[in-house]
Amino acid sequence: MDRIRIRGGNKLNGVINISGAKNAALPLMIIPMLTADTVTLHNVPRLADVRQLQRILQNHGVDIMTAGKRAGAAENAGETLKISAKSIVDTTAPYELVSKMRASFWVLGPLMGRMGEAKVSLPGGCAIGTRPVDLLLLAMEKLGAEMVIEQGYVIAKAKKGLKGGHIFFPKVSVGATHVALMAAVLAHGDTTIENAATEPEITDVAECLVKMGAKIEGIGTRNLNITGVTSLHGAEHTVVADRIETGTYAMLAGMAGGDVTLRGARADTLADVILTLQRAGLEITTNNEGMRVKRNGSGILPVDVTTDPYPGFPTDLQAQFMGLMTMAKGKSHIRETIFENRFMHVQELARFGADIRVNGNMAEVHGVQKLTGADVMATDLRASVSLVIAALAAEGETMLHRVYHLDRGFEDLEGKLSAVGADVTRISGA
């Protein structure tokens, strides 16, 4: 397994290109199943999760062609994928594939929307929580799907096709909102979705569905109104910039010090995070290139954070923020309200000498003057990069193990960091 060696102490200076959002690219790769035409996606990030989803879609008979760089495209632009689901040859999503990439469970939506039948493995839990799918199944039921759960699979049918209905989500869920949208666009009649998630990635997917001929009102709000259409057609779409990657690099620069421009960043999707980081002592300005992050002389100041559905502070930046707070001048409190086990990074941060006390879903971080490099282990996607944040400021050498977690969601992290002065090297290992 690959490892990453980091020697702390270098400041970061220069330009980092922000990739397309993983959590938009994944659902955007699924919605072409709703049409026989080709959907072209630009700025797709080069990630393990994207490659895994390609394998799952090909299992359904979806053709995915990686097009070369567009003329004039910047050298760091993401990939262009041409996705064609001329026919769906298999409506089963098997356990061995779905269990490796949970979001592939979302194929339930287009399979039911287009084929009226689906057999999809339950995704199971993961390191950060049990990850139930009851709200996704609620959405399908409200659209007329008849479902049974047998031997770990959801077996769903809608002989006469899905029909529009009213879906109220008692809890905000990104995945449930995606699946409800994907199923409703081809349902007979109108659908209303109440208490929908409003993450920018959902807006990105909804905007692509509209380009494909879907009728959706209220995009970006908690109340969506969909008028079912008989078919959708092809479209071309560019994946929105990754706000989680942007926030992560802002915190990497904040911890290491320096002056970094995050090219392509969409500051408008990170309002709460930018305010929080400015209160923590980072100087953040936005320009037409993206975002500029400098660490002013005040050092890192302690700030309390509670994670919340968008537009609140994202749970996907909680671990990274904790990494930054380990060297704040004082005590900060971090409350995780979305997932029940998203503090796996605490024990690993402690190996650097961080002083963090956990009580239920609250972590109390006592800032320390110094961190020391150590051998540490990545436990889940976002936790892994919180260790990189600590390692950049730690004295001495850090070896980060189980880097495959990092590769799921951060494109070429060591290349992007090295290019702005970090001493980061990937060591390929068996």
Ligand code: EPZ
């Ligand atoms: C999406 O996961 C993201 N994944 C997650 O990012 C992100 O952390 C999460 O949304 C919250 O923002 C992708 O977009 C691929 P949820 P999702 O449904 O849809 C509970 C990353 O690091 N819930 O919004 O699975 C659930 O347990 C990943 O990129 C139910 O109870 O999350 C959680 O407590 C990690 N029943 C809360 O809702 C359900 O049916 C929010 O989950 C569904 C969810």
